[in-house]
Amino acid sequence: MYLLVALILAGASSLVAAGGKYGEEAPEFPPGVFNDGRQYRLEDFRGKTVVLFFYEKDCPRCRGSIPDRNKVVQAYKDKPVKFIAIGAGDTLAEAKSYAGQTGLAMPVFSDSFSLMEKRYGQTISLNNIWQFRVVGPDGKVAGYKMELNEEYLEKAVAASTWKYKDQGYDAKLNPAIDLLEWGQYEQGVTKLRPFLKNANAEVAASAQKLFEALKTEGQQWMDEAAKAESENPIGAYDLYARTAATFAGDPLGEKAKGSLKAISAKQPVQDELAARKMYEGFVGAMAQSNPTNKTKLIELGKKIVQKYPSTPVANKVNTVLSEIGA
CATH class of the missing domain: 3.40.30.10 (Glutaredoxin)
Incomplete structure (x- = not known):
């Protein structure tokens, strides 16, 4: 949750x-x-x-x-x-x-x-x-x-804890585990996959054990998404998307892709996804702008808010526009 x-x-x-x-x-x-x-x-x-x-x-x-x-x-x-x-x-x-x-x-x-x-x-x-x-x-x-x-x-x-690092996995998996610990799941699983077929049986077994733990977590994302579909379709979409990307090519990832396709038909999700495409340009413009050169950034932000006013992206953009004095 x-x-x-x-x-x-x-x-x-x-x-x-x-x-x-x-x-x-x-x-x-x-x-x-x-x-x-x-x-x-x-x-x-x-x-x-x-x-x-x-x-x-x-x-x-x-x-x-x-x-x-x-x-x-x-x-x-x-x-x-x-x-x-x-x-x-x-x-x-x-x-x-x-x-x-x-x-x-x-x-x-x-x-x-x-x-x-x-x-x-x-x-x-x-x-x-x-x-x-x-x-x-x-x-x-x-x-x-x-x-x-x-x-x-x-x-x-x-008072802080590792999620995977202290679970006894083979040290060769550490580059993948480092990514996973800091929320980079898609990159972490990509880094982990070659070890699933490692010539060293102990390394391969350790990698499989970690992958199974990750799949359990991925199933939890799927369960949360299913519960959220009616009241928060955008949040559900994000969970399905994360699962599909992390477990691409696996049964869990394929199942997530199917759910992703279905929920993408909902209008709030369509609006949010369209707003996110515009938002990518907004973030890019932000990297090129500064307090004395913000005209283009403000124009892009206002277009997003005007076109998709009810989306979470519009809320974020409104916050930034307010903070930069637009």
């Missing part, structure tokens, strides 16, 4: 208030891109710790601190914690450049409109060169520091 709720919340929120204080729910990432080409959501990391590092790219002191930041990342590399940097006010090109020049050992979110920092109630500048937020396994802010042996970070990590 939790995954379905997460999908609903990710798409349906239309208002975002500044937050990020201790004990509060950690605000989600706004639409945007990361320097590694992947997409991350705090909702996908429930049960684990996330450390957010907001930085000022033009500050020499901040750049000089990166080796120390990387030491913390390295120290926790085998723990259920994810480190993500936020390039406050940075375009994607600037975020990539900063990571490349400094060797920053974590993905970087291009926060070109400074929406992420505003959602956390702060302004990064040469007078406020960095900030941190430790997000605990319950999704709430649990601390403000990123340091070795820091009390609140240690507490959050101690």
Whole structure:
């Protein structure tokens, strides 16, 4: 049930208030891109710790601190914690450049409109060169520091758990397991598949055991989707789509494809899918825009809202338009 709720919340929120204080729910990432080409959501990391590092790219002191930041990342590399940097006010090109020049050992979110920092109630500048937020396994802010042996970070990590890593699977499966742990199911299963036919019988057996566990989880997605079809067809669609993509070519994936085709005939789903196609252009424009160059972005956003006003995508776009002062 939790995954379905997460999908609903990710798409349906239309208002975002500044937050990020201790004990509060950690605000989600706004639409945007990361320097590694992947997409991350705090909702996908429930049960684990996330450390957010907001930085000022033009500050020499901040750049000089990166080796120390990387030491913390390295120290926790085998723990259920994810480190993500936020390039406050940075375009994607600037975020990539900063990571490349400094060797920053974590993905970087291009926060070109400074929406992420505003959602956390702060302004990064040469007078406020960095900030941190430790997000605990319950999704709430649990601390403000990123340091070795820091009390609140240690507490959050101690309360976090791996889903698959500590289950005794063969070490050769770790690249696939790493992807799975951080919500990258489709990529994780793709990485796992070759091991199902590994020449080493023990490795193949371990891979099969993991695959069976994943199929059990996939069946749970299917069950949640079936229950949600009448009241939340869009959420059901997303669960079916996730199952079909993760288990492509398998009986479970084929079953999901059939359900996906049927639910795609519903008008709310059709509208949402059409809105998502337009939204891809909106996110792309966002990566190329900034506070002084946002005319095209605003035009695209308003078109989505006008054409598909009742969709979750329209709600997300409305939020962004409000945040950038459109």
